[in-house]
Amino acid sequence: MKRVAGLQYDVLDDLLGFALRRAQLAMVGAFGQATRGADITPPRLTALIIVGANPGISQTALGEALGIARSGAMLLTDWAQERGFVERRNHPGDGRVWGLHLTRAGEQFAQKTKLRVVDQDLKTSRRLTTGERRELLRLLDKLAA
Amino acid sequence: MKRVAGLQYDVLDDLLGFALRRAQLAMVGAFGQATRGADITPPRLTALIIVGANPGISQTALGEALGIARSGAMLLTDWAQERGFVERRNHPGDGRVWGLHLTRAGEQFAQKTKLRVVDQDLKTSRRLTTGERRELLRLLDKLAA
DNA sequence: TATTGTTATACTCTATAACTATA
DNA sequence: TATAGTTATAGAGTATAACAATA
16 A cells, blocks of 8 residues: 555554555555456465476475465365366375376466566566665565575 | 475566565564564554554544555454544544544553564564665565555 | 445455374 | 374455445
């Protein structure tokens, strides 16, 4: 959201947490624009990307990659499977584990959506110079490390 | 969440949206630590801070400040009123509007919690130099503008 | 007519805890 | 015993749409 003119923000002006939320709202809005009508959300696309880049990954590992609980990774997997984007295959050598794989449709959907989202991500950050964008990525990475 | 070693992240590595989410998870975790047992969340504290700094603000304006719908601002106000932190007073001159005000208890709670959260926000960003932190705030602000 | 607050409803995201199958 | 997946449940956050009161 944008700052409202004339409003007092007190300590919020100096909180990284609040600045992050404002920036993220802007990016989530941009994501929505880029994917309008595609029935997809940031965590769902993230899951598809992780599965696509790591074929055979387990649900638990997917949850770790996303920073959420196993049960949440399961619901994401359920969604992706219902949409026909992901298959649960038996894991060779461990009967407790599902190996997750993108289907053909999942690959196509992920590819198309990735392009749109990357493009929109760049567009939304056009306000920053290339150097500033790179520096922002670096600082965010350092903060989350 | 931290990056998982050995995992492939594909385009996520270059998306500001994903970097923001990872950084925000770190900060929200820090918020939780700073406020453990205090029954408070980031949007709720934000609402208290905005009301405290802008006495008599309307629910609609509060929603705009927070970047959420009127109905959401209403639920936050309900929560704050139930907790005894906020009063809805009649607005002089416009019978449709509530003027929101912190109670004594609300002021005390907000003051105490603000101090803790600001402190933790600084602690969590200790990984950054003072200059880097300032630069990060500037870039996030520019991105959200 | 337009705006404020309200209510009803629904969906996403996330967590915890307990259960089962397998290791 | 420990781990992967599952199920049940709950809460927070958010949105949209329709409504009443007031402007």
